[in-house]
Amino acid sequence: MSELSSLEQVEEQGRARLLAASSLEALAVAATQAYGKRSQLAALTAQLRGLTPDERRSLGQEIQAVRARLEAVAAERKAQLEASQAQRQARSERLDLTEASSLASARSGPLAEPLSPPAPRGHLHLVTQVREELEDIFVSMGFEVAEGPEAEDDWHNFEALNMPPHHPARGMFDTFYLKAGQPESVLLRTHTSPVQIRLMESRRPPIYAVVPGRCYRRDTPDARHIPVFHQVEALVVDEGISMAHLAGTIEAFTKAFFGPGRHARLRPSFFPFTEPSAEFDVTCWVCGGAGCRTCSGSGWVELGGCGMVDPAVFAAVGVDAERYTGFAWGFGIDRLAAARTGLADLRELLYNDVRFLNQF
Ligand code: DAH
Numbered sequence: 534m535s536e537l538s539s540l541e542q543v544e545e546q547g548r549a550r551l552l553a554a555s556s557l558e559a560l561a562v563a564a565t566q567a568y569g570k571r572s573q574l575a576a577l578t579a580q581l582r583g584l585t586p587d588e589r590r591s592l593g594q595e596i597q598a599v600r601a602r603l604e605a606v607a608a609e610r611k612a613q614l615e616a617s618q619a620q621r622q623a624r625s626e627r628l629d630l631t632e633a634s635s636l637a638s639a640r641s642g643p644l645a646e647p648l649s650p651p652a653p654r655g656h657l658h659l660v661t662q663v664r665e666e667l668e669d670i671f672v673s674m675g676f677e678v679a680e681g682p683e684a685e686d687d688w689h690n691f692e693a694l695n696m697p698p699h700h701p702a703r704g705m706f707d708t709f710y711l712k713a714g715q716p717e718s719v720l721l722r723t724h725t726s727p728v729q730i731r732l733m734e735s736r737r738p739p740i741y742a743v744v745p746g747r748c749y750r751r752d753t754p755d756a757r758h759i760p761v762f763h764q765v766e767a768l769v770v771d772e773g774i775s776m777a778h779l780a781g782t783i784e785a786f787t788k789a790f791f792g793p794g795r796h797a798r799l800r801p802s803f804f805p806f807t808e809p810s811a812e813f814d815v816t817c818w819v820c821g822g823a824g825c826r827t828c829s830g831s832g833w834v835e836l837g838g839c840g841m842v843d844p845a846v847f848a849a850v851g852v853d854a855e856r857y858t859g860f861a862w863g864f865g866i867d868r869l870a871a872a873r874t875g876l877a878d879l880r881e882l883l884y885n886d887v888r889f890l891n892q893f
Contacts, residue, residue, distance in 0.1 A: 540592075543573045544599045551606045557614050564607045568600050659893040660763055660882055663870040664745045667765050670789045671743040674782070676767070679742045681728035683749070684711060687718050689727035693849040695805040702805045707751035721749035724863050725766035726806060729842075732768055733850040738857050739771040745866060756827055756878045757834070763866035764837065770852065770859035776809070776841055779860035783813060783839065790869065791815070796822075798833070807840025807861060818872045827877050834872065837864035 547567030554560035568574045578596055581589045657665070668678050681689075687698075696702050706723035713719040728744040744766040752758040769778065780799065787797045799811040813836050817828035824830040839862030844854040867879050874893060876882075881889050 540595055540599055547603045548606050551610050554610060560610055567603050659870050660867055664866050676741050676743045679728060679732055679744045681731050683722055683747055685720055685722040685727050689730045690720060690722050693730040694726055695843050695845040709749050709751055723750050724748050725764040726863055728766055729768045729861055730850055733852055741769050743767050754880050759879045759883055764863045765866055766863045768861050770857050772857060774858045774860060779839060804838050804840060806843050806846050808843045810840035813837050813839055815872055818875050819877050836868050837862055
Protein backbone atom coordinates (compact mmCIF):
# COMPACT_ATOMS: atom_id res chain seq x y z
CA MET A 534 0.00 0.00 0.00
CA SER A 535 2.81 2.34 0.88
CA GLU A 536 4.41 1.67 -2.50
CA LEU A 537 1.15 2.52 -4.24
CA SER A 538 0.79 5.83 -2.46
CA SER A 539 4.40 6.74 -3.15
CA LEU A 540 3.84 5.64 -6.79
CA GLU A 541 1.06 8.23 -7.00
CA GLN A 542 3.43 10.89 -5.64
CA VAL A 543 6.14 9.85 -8.06
CA GLU A 544 3.72 10.15 -10.96
CA GLU A 545 2.44 13.55 -9.80
CA GLN A 546 5.95 14.91 -9.32
CA GLY A 547 7.13 13.54 -12.64
CA ARG A 548 4.13 15.01 -14.49
CA ALA A 549 4.64 18.43 -12.87
CA ARG A 550 8.34 18.45 -13.82
CA LEU A 551 7.63 17.44 -17.41
CA LEU A 552 4.95 20.10 -17.86
CA ALA A 553 7.17 22.78 -16.33
CA ALA A 554 9.99 22.15 -18.81
CA SER A 555 10.36 25.32 -20.89
CA SER A 556 12.81 23.97 -23.47
CA LEU A 557 13.62 20.69 -25.17
CA GLU A 558 16.81 20.46 -23.08
CA ALA A 559 14.91 21.02 -19.84
CA LEU A 560 12.38 18.40 -20.93
CA ALA A 561 15.12 15.79 -21.43
CA VAL A 562 16.37 16.43 -17.90
CA ALA A 563 12.81 16.23 -16.48
CA ALA A 564 12.20 12.93 -18.31
CA THR A 565 15.38 11.39 -16.83
CA GLN A 566 14.28 12.47 -13.39
CA ALA A 567 10.72 11.21 -13.90
CA TYR A 568 11.36 7.76 -15.35
CA GLY A 569 15.11 7.40 -16.06
CA LYS A 570 17.46 4.76 -14.61
CA ARG A 571 18.05 6.70 -11.43
CA SER A 572 14.50 7.91 -11.00
CA GLN A 573 12.27 7.04 -8.04
CA LEU A 574 10.19 5.05 -10.47
CA ALA A 575 13.24 2.93 -11.26
CA ALA A 576 13.89 2.55 -7.51
CA LEU A 577 10.34 1.31 -6.99
CA THR A 578 10.81 -1.20 -9.78
CA ALA A 579 13.94 -2.48 -8.02
CA GLN A 580 11.93 -3.02 -4.85
CA LEU A 581 9.60 -5.41 -6.71
CA ARG A 582 12.14 -8.18 -6.21
CA GLY A 583 11.33 -8.44 -2.52
CA LEU A 584 7.61 -9.00 -3.15
CA THR A 585 5.48 -12.08 -3.70
CA PRO A 586 4.82 -13.01 -7.30
CA ASP A 587 1.23 -11.73 -7.14
CA GLU A 588 2.20 -8.43 -5.55
CA ARG A 589 5.05 -8.17 -8.01
CA ARG A 590 2.71 -8.60 -10.97
CA SER A 591 0.10 -6.11 -9.85
CA LEU A 592 2.56 -3.46 -8.65
CA GLY A 593 4.73 -4.09 -11.70
CA GLN A 594 1.71 -3.42 -13.93
CA GLU A 595 0.97 -0.23 -11.99
CA ILE A 596 4.54 0.96 -12.42
CA GLN A 597 4.44 0.21 -16.18
CA ALA A 598 1.19 2.16 -16.48
CA VAL A 599 2.70 5.16 -14.65
CA ARG A 600 5.77 5.04 -16.88
CA ALA A 601 3.57 4.90 -19.99
CA ARG A 602 1.51 7.89 -18.81
CA LEU A 603 4.63 9.92 -17.97
CA GLU A 604 6.11 9.08 -21.36
CA ALA A 605 2.91 10.26 -23.00
CA VAL A 606 3.05 13.54 -21.05
CA ALA A 607 6.68 13.98 -22.13
CA ALA A 608 5.81 13.32 -25.77
CA GLU A 609 3.00 15.85 -25.69
CA ARG A 610 5.17 18.48 -24.06
CA LYS A 611 7.90 17.81 -26.60
CA ALA A 612 5.47 18.41 -29.45
CA GLN A 613 4.37 21.71 -27.86
CA LEU A 614 7.94 22.90 -27.38
CA GLU A 615 8.92 21.96 -30.93
CA ALA A 616 5.95 23.82 -32.37
CA SER A 617 6.71 27.03 -30.52
CA GLN A 618 10.39 26.77 -31.41
CA ALA A 619 9.49 26.44 -35.12
CA GLN A 620 7.25 29.49 -34.79
CA ARG A 621 10.01 31.49 -33.18
CA GLN A 622 12.42 30.47 -35.91
CA ALA A 623 9.96 31.35 -38.67
CA ARG A 624 9.40 34.74 -37.08
CA SER A 625 13.11 35.46 -36.86
CA GLU A 626 13.74 34.34 -40.44
CA ARG A 627 10.77 36.11 -41.98
CA LEU A 628 11.70 38.50 -44.80
CA ASP A 629 10.01 41.80 -44.23
CA LEU A 630 9.85 43.47 -47.61
CA THR A 631 8.44 46.79 -46.52
CA GLU A 632 10.70 49.71 -47.33
CA ALA A 633 11.29 50.92 -43.79
CA SER A 634 12.40 47.56 -42.46
CA SER A 635 14.63 46.70 -45.41
CA LEU A 636 16.35 50.05 -44.94
CA ALA A 637 16.69 49.27 -41.26
CA SER A 638 18.15 45.81 -41.87
CA ALA A 639 20.42 47.13 -44.62
CA ARG A 640 21.79 49.50 -42.03
CA SER A 641 22.14 46.86 -39.33
CA GLY A 642 23.75 44.08 -41.37
CA PRO A 643 23.68 41.90 -44.46
CA LEU A 644 20.25 41.26 -45.92
CA ALA A 645 18.82 37.76 -46.08
CA GLU A 646 19.08 36.02 -49.45
CA PRO A 647 16.43 37.56 -51.72
CA LEU A 648 13.57 35.18 -52.56
CA SER A 649 13.41 36.34 -56.19
CA PRO A 650 15.71 38.32 -58.48
CA PRO A 651 15.62 42.06 -57.75
CA ALA A 652 13.01 44.05 -59.70
CA PRO A 653 14.46 45.71 -62.81
CA ARG A 654 15.41 49.35 -62.31
CA GLY A 655 13.78 52.01 -64.45
CA HIS A 656 15.49 54.92 -66.14
CA LEU A 657 14.66 58.43 -67.25
CA HIS A 658 12.21 58.88 -70.12
CA LEU A 659 13.83 59.56 -73.50
CA VAL A 660 12.50 63.13 -73.50
CA THR A 661 13.96 63.78 -70.04
CA GLN A 662 17.31 62.36 -71.12
CA VAL A 663 17.38 64.65 -74.16
CA ARG A 664 16.27 67.63 -72.09
CA GLU A 665 19.11 67.06 -69.63
CA GLU A 666 21.59 66.67 -72.46
CA LEU A 667 20.42 69.94 -74.00
CA GLU A 668 20.84 71.68 -70.66
CA ASP A 669 24.40 70.32 -70.45
CA ILE A 670 25.23 71.51 -73.98
CA PHE A 671 23.91 75.02 -73.38
CA VAL A 672 25.42 75.35 -69.93
CA SER A 673 28.78 74.40 -71.44
CA MET A 674 28.26 77.22 -73.96
CA GLY A 675 27.70 79.73 -71.16
CA PHE A 676 23.89 79.80 -70.89
CA GLU A 677 21.97 79.62 -67.66
CA VAL A 678 18.88 77.36 -67.35
CA ALA A 679 15.62 79.10 -66.40
CA GLU A 680 12.03 77.92 -65.91
CA GLY A 681 8.55 79.38 -65.96
CA PRO A 682 4.96 78.39 -65.14
CA GLU A 683 2.91 76.07 -67.37
CA ALA A 684 -0.32 77.90 -66.50
CA GLU A 685 0.20 81.34 -68.01
CA ASP A 686 -1.71 84.55 -68.50
CA ASP A 687 -2.58 86.10 -71.84
CA TRP A 688 -0.04 88.91 -71.38
CA HIS A 689 3.00 86.66 -71.15
CA ASN A 690 1.90 84.02 -73.65
CA PHE A 691 0.59 86.42 -76.32
CA GLU A 692 0.30 90.13 -75.76
CA ALA A 693 3.84 90.99 -74.63
CA LEU A 694 5.11 88.80 -77.46
CA ASN A 695 3.57 91.28 -79.93
CA MET A 696 0.30 89.39 -80.33
CA PRO A 697 -2.44 91.73 -79.08
CA PRO A 698 -6.03 90.39 -78.79
CA HIS A 699 -7.42 89.26 -82.17
CA HIS A 700 -3.95 89.27 -83.74
CA PRO A 701 -4.11 86.73 -86.59
CA ALA A 702 -0.88 85.04 -85.42
CA ARG A 703 -2.75 83.74 -82.35
CA GLY A 704 -4.35 81.32 -84.79
CA MET A 705 -1.01 79.46 -84.98
CA PHE A 706 -1.54 78.41 -81.40
CA ASP A 707 -4.64 76.32 -80.71
CA THR A 708 -4.92 77.16 -77.05
CA PHE A 709 -6.26 75.31 -74.01
CA TYR A 710 -7.86 77.90 -71.72
CA LEU A 711 -8.28 77.37 -68.00
CA LYS A 712 -11.42 78.25 -66.05
CA ALA A 713 -9.84 81.00 -63.97
CA GLY A 714 -10.30 84.78 -63.89
CA GLN A 715 -11.83 86.48 -66.96
CA PRO A 716 -12.78 84.13 -69.83
CA GLU A 717 -9.71 83.22 -71.93
CA SER A 718 -7.33 85.10 -69.63
CA VAL A 719 -5.51 82.09 -68.13
CA LEU A 720 -4.21 79.30 -70.33
CA LEU A 721 -1.80 76.40 -70.62
CA ARG A 722 1.24 77.95 -72.26
CA THR A 723 1.38 77.19 -75.98
CA HIS A 724 5.15 77.68 -76.11
CA THR A 725 8.09 78.47 -73.82
CA SER A 726 8.39 82.02 -75.25
CA PRO A 727 6.44 83.62 -72.34
CA VAL A 728 9.47 82.88 -70.17
CA GLN A 729 11.42 85.35 -72.35
CA ILE A 730 9.03 88.02 -71.08
CA ARG A 731 9.37 86.86 -67.46
CA LEU A 732 13.17 86.91 -67.72
CA MET A 733 13.25 90.44 -69.14
CA GLU A 734 10.67 91.67 -66.61
CA SER A 735 12.72 90.38 -63.72
CA ARG A 736 16.19 91.66 -64.64
CA ARG A 737 18.25 93.84 -66.93
CA PRO A 738 20.47 92.56 -69.78
CA PRO A 739 22.85 90.92 -70.41
CA ILE A 740 20.74 87.75 -70.51
CA TYR A 741 21.96 84.40 -71.82
CA ALA A 742 19.34 81.83 -70.86
CA VAL A 743 17.74 78.61 -72.10
CA VAL A 744 14.33 77.49 -70.89
CA PRO A 745 13.26 73.87 -71.27
CA GLY A 746 9.65 73.01 -70.45
CA ARG A 747 6.30 71.48 -71.25
CA CYS A 748 3.83 73.16 -73.63
CA TYR A 749 0.25 72.46 -74.65
CA ARG A 750 -1.74 72.88 -77.87
CA ARG A 751 -5.12 71.63 -78.99
CA ASP A 752 -3.51 69.81 -81.90
CA THR A 753 -4.92 66.57 -83.24
CA PRO A 754 -2.16 64.04 -82.54
CA ASP A 755 -0.30 62.70 -85.56
CA ALA A 756 3.22 61.49 -86.35
CA ARG A 757 4.68 65.01 -85.87
CA HIS A 758 2.25 66.61 -83.39
CA ILE A 759 1.33 65.76 -79.82
CA PRO A 760 -0.87 68.03 -77.69
CA VAL A 761 1.57 67.96 -74.77
CA PHE A 762 5.10 68.54 -75.97
CA HIS A 763 8.38 70.10 -74.89
CA GLN A 764 10.38 73.04 -76.09
CA VAL A 765 13.71 74.55 -75.25
CA GLU A 766 13.62 78.32 -75.57
CA ALA A 767 16.72 80.47 -75.83
CA LEU A 768 17.01 84.17 -75.12
CA VAL A 769 20.14 86.25 -75.57
CA VAL A 770 19.98 90.00 -74.97
CA ASP A 771 23.14 92.05 -74.93
CA GLU A 772 24.82 94.93 -76.71
CA GLY A 773 25.86 94.19 -80.29
CA ILE A 774 24.05 90.86 -80.75
CA SER A 775 23.46 90.08 -84.45
CA MET A 776 21.89 87.44 -86.67
CA ALA A 777 25.41 86.02 -87.11
CA HIS A 778 25.49 85.18 -83.39
CA LEU A 779 22.19 83.38 -83.78
CA ALA A 780 23.35 81.36 -86.78
CA GLY A 781 26.69 80.55 -85.16
CA THR A 782 25.08 79.41 -81.92
CA ILE A 783 22.60 77.16 -83.76
CA GLU A 784 25.46 75.74 -85.81
CA ALA A 785 27.46 74.95 -82.66
CA PHE A 786 24.42 73.42 -81.01
CA THR A 787 23.59 71.24 -84.05
CA LYS A 788 27.11 69.83 -84.14
CA ALA A 789 27.15 69.20 -80.38
CA PHE A 790 23.77 67.46 -80.38
CA PHE A 791 23.75 65.52 -83.65
CA GLY A 792 27.43 65.09 -84.40
CA PRO A 793 28.92 65.98 -87.77
CA GLY A 794 26.64 63.84 -90.00
CA ARG A 795 23.39 65.84 -89.86
CA HIS A 796 22.40 68.77 -92.10
CA ALA A 797 20.48 71.71 -90.76
CA ARG A 798 19.13 74.81 -92.48
CA LEU A 799 17.58 78.13 -91.57
CA ARG A 800 14.62 79.10 -93.72
CA PRO A 801 13.03 82.58 -93.73
CA SER A 802 9.76 82.65 -91.83
CA PHE A 803 7.56 84.87 -89.72
CA PHE A 804 6.87 85.19 -85.98
CA PRO A 805 5.35 88.30 -84.40
CA PHE A 806 8.03 88.34 -81.68
CA THR A 807 11.09 88.20 -83.97
CA GLU A 808 12.25 90.27 -86.93
CA PRO A 809 13.75 88.83 -89.02
CA SER A 810 12.51 85.30 -88.29
CA ALA A 811 13.61 81.91 -89.48
CA GLU A 812 12.70 78.28 -89.11
CA PHE A 813 15.27 75.67 -88.17
CA ASP A 814 15.01 72.41 -90.13
CA VAL A 815 17.04 69.19 -90.10
CA THR A 816 17.22 66.46 -92.73
CA CYS A 817 14.39 63.98 -92.15
CA TRP A 818 15.68 61.23 -89.87
CA VAL A 819 13.34 58.62 -91.25
CA CYS A 820 14.01 58.90 -95.01
CA GLY A 821 17.33 60.77 -94.96
CA GLY A 822 15.90 63.50 -97.23
CA ALA A 823 14.19 61.41 -99.91
CA GLY A 824 10.66 62.30 -98.70
CA CYS A 825 8.33 60.23 -96.53
CA ARG A 826 5.27 60.39 -94.27
CA THR A 827 7.20 61.81 -91.33
CA CYS A 828 8.46 64.83 -93.34
CA SER A 829 5.34 65.11 -95.54
CA GLY A 830 7.53 64.34 -98.54
CA SER A 831 9.78 67.43 -98.15
CA GLY A 832 12.91 65.67 -96.89
CA TRP A 833 13.19 68.21 -94.02
CA VAL A 834 11.57 68.38 -90.60
CA GLU A 835 11.08 71.65 -88.78
CA LEU A 836 12.55 71.65 -85.27
CA GLY A 837 11.56 75.18 -84.29
CA GLY A 838 11.61 78.88 -84.92
CA CYS A 839 14.13 81.58 -84.20
CA GLY A 840 15.00 85.15 -84.97
CA MET A 841 16.09 88.55 -83.68
CA VAL A 842 13.95 89.82 -80.81
CA ASP A 843 11.36 92.27 -82.20
CA PRO A 844 11.70 95.85 -80.85
CA ALA A 845 7.99 95.67 -79.93
CA VAL A 846 8.82 92.88 -77.44
CA PHE A 847 11.60 94.99 -75.92
CA ALA A 848 9.13 97.87 -75.63
CA ALA A 849 6.62 95.67 -73.78
CA VAL A 850 9.15 94.86 -71.06
CA GLY A 851 11.02 98.19 -71.02
CA VAL A 852 14.33 97.08 -72.53
CA ASP A 853 16.09 99.88 -74.43
CA ALA A 854 16.03 98.70 -78.07
CA GLU A 855 18.48 101.42 -79.08
CA ARG A 856 21.11 99.94 -76.81
CA TYR A 857 20.33 96.22 -76.82
CA THR A 858 19.60 93.63 -79.46
CA GLY A 859 18.91 89.96 -78.96
CA PHE A 860 18.10 86.63 -80.51
CA ALA A 861 15.71 83.90 -79.46
CA TRP A 862 14.56 80.48 -80.49
CA GLY A 863 12.13 77.79 -79.49
CA PHE A 864 12.97 74.20 -80.50
CA GLY A 865 10.86 71.10 -79.98
CA ILE A 866 12.60 68.72 -77.57
CA ASP A 867 10.38 65.79 -78.62
CA ARG A 868 11.35 66.33 -82.25
CA LEU A 869 15.02 66.60 -81.30
CA ALA A 870 14.65 63.28 -79.46
CA ALA A 871 12.92 61.75 -82.49
CA ALA A 872 15.56 63.11 -84.85
CA ARG A 873 18.29 61.62 -82.70
CA THR A 874 16.74 58.17 -82.33
CA GLY A 875 15.02 57.79 -85.70
CA LEU A 876 11.56 57.73 -84.13
CA ALA A 877 8.91 57.91 -86.85
CA ASP A 878 5.91 58.79 -84.66
CA LEU A 879 5.97 61.26 -81.75
CA ARG A 880 2.86 59.68 -80.21
CA GLU A 881 5.06 56.80 -79.02
CA LEU A 882 6.52 59.21 -76.49
CA LEU A 883 3.18 59.43 -74.68
CA TYR A 884 2.07 55.78 -74.62
CA ASN A 885 4.49 54.78 -71.82
CA ASP A 886 4.94 51.28 -73.23
CA VAL A 887 8.01 49.97 -71.39
CA ARG A 888 8.99 47.82 -74.38
CA PHE A 889 9.37 51.07 -76.33
CA LEU A 890 10.95 53.09 -73.52
CA ASN A 891 13.46 50.35 -72.63
CA GLN A 892 15.24 50.87 -75.95
CA PHE A 893 16.63 54.24 -74.94
N1 DAH B 1 7.38 80.08 -79.89
C1 DAH B 1 7.44 79.63 -81.26
C2 DAH B 1 6.54 78.43 -81.42
O1 DAH B 1 6.25 77.78 -80.49
C3 DAH B 1 8.84 79.24 -81.62
C4 DAH B 1 9.75 80.39 -81.60
C5 DAH B 1 9.99 81.10 -82.79
C6 DAH B 1 10.40 80.78 -80.46
C7 DAH B 1 10.85 82.15 -82.80
C8 DAH B 1 11.27 81.85 -80.48
C9 DAH B 1 11.48 82.54 -81.66
O2 DAH B 1 11.91 82.27 -79.40
O3 DAH B 1 12.33 83.58 -81.66
O4 DAH B 1 6.11 78.17 -82.53
